[in-house]
Amino acid sequence: MTPTPITTTLDAEQQRIAGKALQGTVVDLIDLSLFAKQAHWNVIGPHFLAVHPALDELATVARKFTDEAAERATAIGVSPDGRAATVAADAGTTGFAEGWTSDGEVVETIAANLAAAIARLRASIESTEKADPVTQDLLIGITARLEQLHWMWQAQSTQPSAQRTRLGQLLVG
Numbered sequence: 732m733t734p735t736p737i738t739t740t741l742d743a744e745q746q747r748i749a750g751k752a753l754q755g756t757v758v759d760l761i762d763l764s765l766f767a768k769q770a771h772w773n774v775i776g777p778h779f780l781a782v783h784p785a786l787d788e789l790a791t792v793a794r795k796f797t798d799e800a801a802e803r804a805t806a807i808g809v810s811p812d813g814r815a816a817t818v819a820a821d822a823g824t825t826g827f828a829e830g831w832t833s834d835g836e837v838v839e840t841i842a843a844n845l846a847a848a849i850a851r852l853r854a855s856i857e858s859t860e861k862a863d864p865v866t867q868d869l870l871i872g873i874t875a876r877l878e879q880l881h882w883m884w885q886a887q888s889t890q891p892s893a894q895r896t897r898l899g900q901l902l903v904g
């Protein structure tokens with residue numbers, strides 16, 4: 732690996748903690764953006780006209796934040812890794828089914844994936860509090876927007892939340 736050409740005032744441990752938090756955010760957001768497009772193309776059902784554009788909004792948000800998290804990593808001398816193989820190995824998201832997908836299933840699956848990404852972000856907010864408050868500030872902003880989207884996707888659901896939690900667990904397992 733090429734030695735880093737970018738220096739930072741963070742010490743090695745602060746850099747490691749913030750870099751790990753940002754890298755986790757990058758892979759989760761890339762996966763979210765890919766699921767959003769997969770769903771955008773494959774959604775079918777009576778709510779197509781509402782769900783189809785909402786998925787493009789999610790893809791746009793995820794891509795914007797991917798860039799912000801990756802470029803925060805570079806700013807503290809950490810090389811971000813957004814390669815497909817790295818995303819496949821390290822993303823903490825819950826997956827998305829192959830093929831045509833009903834609007835109801837899309838809503839449940841997107842909400843579960845957002846919840847997974849938010850859970851890792853919340854843990855990263857904790858871990859970066861002392862190590863690098865500037866990174867933490869970025870992660871808080873990303874989390875606020877993803878939680879807003881999580882609300883909106885849950886609000887479209889016709890399933891009660893307990894049932895949705897079980898579905899999320901099934902997707903994880």
Ligand SMILES: [Fe+2]
Nearest residue numbers: 771772783787
């Ligand atoms: Fe489109």
